[in-house]
Amino acid sequence: MATVVFAKEFQKNLSVEGSLKPRAWDLLTKLSADHDLTGLDLKIPKGARDPRVRTARVTDNHRAVLFAAGSTDDQYYLLVAIRPHDEAYEYAAQVTMRANPANGVFEVLHDTELPRPRWSRGGETEENRPLLVPYRPSELESIGILPELAARAVELVDENDLEDLCLHAPTWQAHALLDLACGLSLEQVKRRYAPQGERSVGHAIPTDVDDPAQLRDSLGRAASLMEFVVVEVDEQLRRMLTGDFAAWRLFLHPDQRHLVERARKGSFRVAGGAGTGKTVVAMHRAVALARRNPQSRVLLTTYTRNLAQQLTEHVKGLAGPDVFERIDVSGVDQLARNIVARTHGAGPRIMNEPDQLRVWASALAAVPDLPPGDRERLTPYFLMNEYEQVILGMAAPSLDGYLVEPRRGRRAKLSRLQKTRLWRVVDEFVRLMAREGKTTYTDVVAQAATIAAGADLPLANRYHHVVIDEAQDLTPAHWRLLRAVVAKGPDDLFICEDAHQRIYGERLVISRYGIETRGRSQRLTLNYRTTKQVLGFATRLLAGGNFVDLADEDESTSHYRSLLGGPEPVTHGAASWQEEKDFVVATVRSWLEEQTGQEPGAFAVLARSHEIRDEMARELLAADLPAVVMSPEQPVDFSGVQVATMHRAKGTEFARCVVMGADSDHIPHKYVFQRAEAEERVDLLARERCLLYVACTRPRDQLVVTWTGDPSSLLPSPLRTR
Numbered sequence: 189m190a191t192v193v194f195a196k197e198f199q200k201n202l203s204v205e206g207s208l209k210p211r212a213w214d215l216l217t218k219l220s221a222d223h224d225l226t227g228l229d230l231k232i233p234k235g236a237r238d239p240r241v242r243t244a245r246v247t248d249n250h251r252a253v254l255f256a257a258g259s260t261d262d263q264y265y266l267l268v269a270i271r272p273h274d275e276a277y278e279y280a281a282q283v284t285m286r287a288n289p290a291n292g293v294f295e296v297l298h299d300t301e302l303p304r305p306r307w308s309r310g311g312e313t314e315e316n317r318p319l320l321v322p323y324r325p326s327e328l329e330s331i332g333i334l335p336e337l338a339a340r341a342v343e344l345v346d347e348n349d350l351e352d353l354c355l356h357a358p359t360w361q362a363h364a365l366l367d368l369a370c371g372l373s374l375e376q377v378k379r380r381y382a383p384q385g386e387r388s389v390g391h392a393i394p395t396d397v398d399d400p401a402q403l404r405d406s407l408g409r410a411a412s413l414m415e416f417v418v419v420e421v422d423e424q425l426r427r428m429l430t431g432d433f434a435a436w437r438l439f440l441h442p443d444q445r446h447l448v449e450r451a452r453k454g455s456f457r458v459a460g461g462a463g464t465g466k467t468v469v470a471m472h473r474a475v476a477l478a479r480r481n482p483q484s485r486v487l488l489t490t491y492t493r494n495l496a497q498q499l500t501e502h503v504k505g506l507a508g509p510d511v512f513e514r515i516d517v518s519g520v521d522q523l524a525r526n527i528v529a530r531t532h533g534a535g536p537r538i539m540n541e542p543d544q545l546r547v548w549a550s551a552l553a554a555v556p557d558l559p560p561g562d563r564e565r566l567t568p569y570f571l572m573n574e575y576e577q578v579i580l581g582m583a584a585p586s587l588d589g590y591l592v593e594p595r596r597g598r599r600a601k602l603s604r605l606q607k608t609r610l611w612r613v614v615d616e617f618v619r620l621m622a623r624e625g626k627t628t629y630t631d632v633v634a635q636a637a638t639i640a641a642g643a644d645l646p647l648a649n650r651y652h653h654v655v656i657d658e659a660q661d662l663t664p665a666h667w668r669l670l671r672a673v674v675a676k677g678p679d680d681l682f683i684c685e686d687a688h689q690r691i692y693g694e695r696l697v698i699s700r701y702g703i704e705t706r707g708r709s710q711r712l713t714l715n716y717r718t719t720k721q722v723l724g725f726a727t728r729l730l731a732g733g734n735f736v737d738l739a740d741e742d743e744s745t746s747h748y749r750s751l752l753g754g755p756e757p758v759t760h761g762a763a764s765w766q767e768e769k770d771f772v773v774a775t776v777r778s779w780l781e782e783q784t785g786q787e788p789g790a791f792a793v794l795a796r797s798h799e800i801r802d803e804m805a806r807e808l809l810a811a812d813l814p815a816v817v818m819s820p821e822q823p824v825d826f827s828g829v830q831v832a833t834m835h836r837a838k839g840t841e842f843a844r845c846v847v848m849g850a851d852s853d854h855i856p857h858k859y860v861f862q863r864a865e866a867e868e869r870v871d872l873l874a875r876e877r878c879l880l881y882v883a884c885t886r887p888r889d890q891l892v893v894t895w896t897g898d899p900s901s902l903l904p905s906p907l908r909t910r
């Protein structure tokens with residue numbers, strides 16, 4: 189059996205030319221079986237720079253470019269690209285393969301001319317400073333950058349020129365140069381692409397890729413795996429080659445791979461901005477944990493039910509049927525409902541938030557002798573949050589316990605007397621809810637947490653490992669539950685969060701719930717989703733905020749970066765609501781007419797409220813444009829442009845998005861804002877800022893933001909004046 193390896197370029201070529209996929213499958217199986225290769229018509233191109241290079245027939249018009257390396261009894265075929273016939277020969281003649289002498293990373297080098305910079309250095313001024321100051325070419329070469337790239341890179345003063353140059357570099361070298369331009373030190377970059385274990389004494393750097401052992405070592409290095417994957421010709425790959433063949437399944441960044449593969453002594457936390465691949469890491473991690481320990485049961489959970497549904501399909505594809513059997517993918521509220529239902533049978537129905545606020549108002553009215561100060565502070569909204577964030581977070585809620593509860597994350601102070609009076613309203617709320625035969629999600633979660641902490645937890649809900657996505661939105665009761673479904677030990681909880689995307693939960697510290705991640709956390713900074721133009725806009729939205737992660741540490745946006753480029757975000761202030769809607773219709777129409785090759789479902793319109801969402805969907809349909817409302821109740825349907833609330837957009841991704849209604853009445857929502865108590869407005873404003881950030885980080889390529897009248901005070905200030 190030969191070992192087959194393929195490059196990201198090969199994967200990209202196949203993704204573009206989907207019709208080649210079945211033929212590529214034939215090629216892979218034939219190469220790996222290594223018997224009759226005659227049908228492949230393997231040829232050595234004339235004038236090839238590398239004697240190991242070959243081309244092979246894929247169809248009458250297309251040929252694969254590959255390297256045949258190793259020895260007869262340990263043969264390697266490395267597939268580099270698929271190209272139309274003549275191009276394939278041309279390409280094959282100039283590629284060479286090697287292990288980088290500085291760090292052993294496997295590379296395919298192309299003999300191409302480097303692009304000329306558009307901006308020249310001229311005299312050195314603040315704006316004209318080279319991006320890679322203070323490095324000299326020799327320093328870049330010392331970490332493995334090609335000499336010609338190093339010499340050119342140190343000259344560049346413009347980011348676009350650096351990006352153009354990076355298109356001509358092996359993947360890891362491109363990332364390394366951009367990391368340096370972002371301010372990472374030479375040592376940090378060296379460590380990132382040649383981690384400790386790969387450099388330690390006694391672990392020699394592979395240099396001779398004709399020796400199969402050294403070739404294997406080189407290909408197994410974390411930075412090589414950004415660009416090359418050793419193929420196991422199995423059912424999973426066959427399914428991928430005929431269906432979803434996305435890069436995230438195969439090629440992880442070394443930081444991502446490290447997070448996925450490394451064993452941990454206890455709980456671990458991953459922080460990272462929007463689009464940095466936290467969900468990708470969470471999925472791979474869940475599968476890796478289940479594979480590593482064949483006796484284990486793994487839970488992959490997330491705040492949003494819709495995201496959990498999407499994850500199920502992806503994880504199934506990654507894991508294969510046997511491993512998937514031991515992974516539960518579930519929304520965290522769904523998990524709680526299952527535990528309660530398994531233990532006590534189906535419980536009362538869930539009441540929605542507006543109805544809960546109504547019941548809180550009735551409970552308040554039923555306690556008539558509250559002093560005026562309490563009446564001002566104890567609004568239905570305040571009470572609802574106090575109940576969810578503090579009272580249901582307690583292991584056994586009681587007035588005595590509540591009187592000494594620290595109420596972390598809650599801004600407004602309450603005296604003992606106020607707490608005692610508030611407790612009377614809570615008693616009333618509980619009585620009224622029981623009378624209506626209803627409950628709240630958080631009540632169910634708290635009940636499940638109590639079951640899980642006792643002896644009655646059903647076996648089906650005891651896990652060896654728990655992986656959590658979107659952890660920033662979980663309530664204290666969620667944390668109690670998740671702590672209780674997994675025993676303390678190595679790799680117990682793996683937590684992905686982004687404090688900038690906290691749109692439901694309140695600030696809390698997980699160590700309070702028995703989850704310790706001090707000294708065990710890592711940040712992801714490379715945005716794989718959005719262009720740097722969109723990322724720059726979204727990051728500026730966060731400028732006025734103050735964000736704290738689940739370990740009570742400041743969350744920073746420094747070093748967030750994207751390697752993708754695209755148009756600047758468009759902002760449009762309309763004079764009237766009708767004009768704004770017309771502008772959105774015209775924008776969507778132009779996207780659909782552009783024939784980008786994208787399905788209508790790749791475009792989205794995101795609105796602050798359900799009302800605006802529904803009105804805009806009607807408006808698009810009236811203009812004969814395909815539009816589909818995205819809501820938790822509706823099945824997924826990508827046949828039309830997706831029209832959704834900003835909340836629903838959490839965890840999603842589109843090619844282009846309009847974020848509409850970004851005016852001072854809706855962001856923050858005037859109705860909610862005015863009814864909130866003064867100290868709570870600070871939290872509300874923070875959540876609104878996060879919501880806008882979530883919405884503006886959904887598009888991959890293009891963002892359009894619109895409003896009527898006064899723009900939201902949360903929009904970045906130079907754009908507000910346009």
Ligand SMILES: Nc1ncnc2c1ncn2[C@@H]1O[C@H](COP(=O)(O)OP(=O)(O)OP(=O)(O)O)[C@@H](O)[C@H]1O
Pocket residue numbers: 434435436439440441444460461462463464465466467468469686689715716717838839840841885
């Ligand atoms: N290593 C990778 N190679 C290619 N694409 C990747 C990689 N990692 C992530 N992506 C892609 O980047 C996009 C964002 O990834 P993901 O959804 O995991 O990020 P996230 O941090 O969870 O985002 P958010 O918090 O905004 O929901 C997805 O399209 C994903 O497929």
